[in-house]
Amino acid sequence: MEGYGEDQIFWSESKKGNFTVKSAYDALSKEIKGEDDQIWSCVWRWNGPQIIRVFLWLVLHNRLKTKAEISRRHVHLDSSCDRCGDGDENTLHVLRDCMVARRFWYAILPIHQRQYFFFLNLKDWMSYNLTNADQVGSDLSWNIFFGVAIWRLWFWRNKFLFHGMTWDCATMISEVKIKATEFQRISTTPMGMNNRRVAKWICWSPPFWPWCKLNTDGAAKKTGEASAGGLIRDHNGAWVAGFGMNIGSCSVTVAEFWGLYQGLNIAWQNGIRWLQVEVDSICILHLVTTPMITTNELSPLIKSIKDLISRSWRIIINHVYREANFAADFLANHALSFPLGLHLFPNPPPGIIAYLQHDMYGVGYPRFVFP
Ligand SMILES: [Zn+2]
Structure with missing residues (x-):
């Protein structure tokens, strides 16, 4: 338009509008940081006991001492799963892909969600499930159920590995439902009432x-x-x-x-x-x-x-x-x-x-x- 000069290209990530490598790096890292912040905040906002929140944080950091993780640290160890014989017992294997975990998830997941659930990588899987507020049964949130479930799946894996103990699927689901319902009840109780137990x-x-x-x-x-x-x-x-x-x-x-x-x-x-x-x-x-x-x-x-x-x-x-x-x-x-x-x-x-x-x-x- 007359009087406004010709159109020019400006780089929106710097104040002067000129491109610099530093401004591009800052823009990219801001994007990455934003995505990460979202994942971490869904862990810290998770409505359950702190001990499970810390566990979820460890899962997201891939810090569980799975056999694959231990052998990655150059400890001479066969990394295959003791329960199903799969070649690589990593975090996703223990919590989702192992035969024992699969049986658990198959018993609770609606058919149309299974393909997506078993397809995601670790971070996406965690963020998808920890932000999913769908219901399990009448009034239990999926994200609470999921957090408690993976915490128990790790516990059951350890009990099997170190003590040879096993649980059947119905008992596992029932235990997770009972615990998750209790945690949800406590988290929705008005502030200050949470820890008020009374002697009976x-x-x-x-x-x-x-x-x-x-x-x-x-x-x-x-x-x-x-x-x-x-x-x-x-x-x-x-x-x-x-x-x-x-x-x-x-x-x-x-x-x-x-x-x-x-x-x-x-x-x-x-x-x-x-x-x-x-x-x-x-x-x-x-x-x-x-x-x-x-x-x-x-x-x-x-x-x-x-x-x-x-x-x-x-x-x-x-x-x-x-x-x-x-x-x-x-x-x-x-x-x-x-x-x-x-x-x-x-x-x-x-x-x-x-x-x-x-x-x-x-x-x-x-x-x-x-x-
Ligand atoms: Zn396995």
């Missing part, structure tokens, strides 16, 4: 007539052997039946399921038709009272428990704190010294009397819980 006096109490009460539990040795135990008492707190079962090599979760199964069976055979059941594992309660999430090696046992529950009797299953389940805990531990198999106790075995008396007299134990 926990004790066993007898059921009202005509109910009987079954308490069951599982126990495990460090060597991998596990056992279960349980007892049935009436409305006066009097002994009806008890049992212990040495199962042999299995996880404590499997043992707890066996305890519940045997306890229900014995109650039914004793003609009890009004039964309250108490277990101290939320996980067990969740798995036997909700529809089957996925099929795995535990499914037949869970199905047998559900079949027993659905017989024509009145049955209520509750979670109790372990302070109200000491008698069952004693029997489960007691059974570890028995030969393999089920052992019935028509009368209380020696050693349990003190626990029974505590329960009869309502002796309580303090526990700090959220109000």
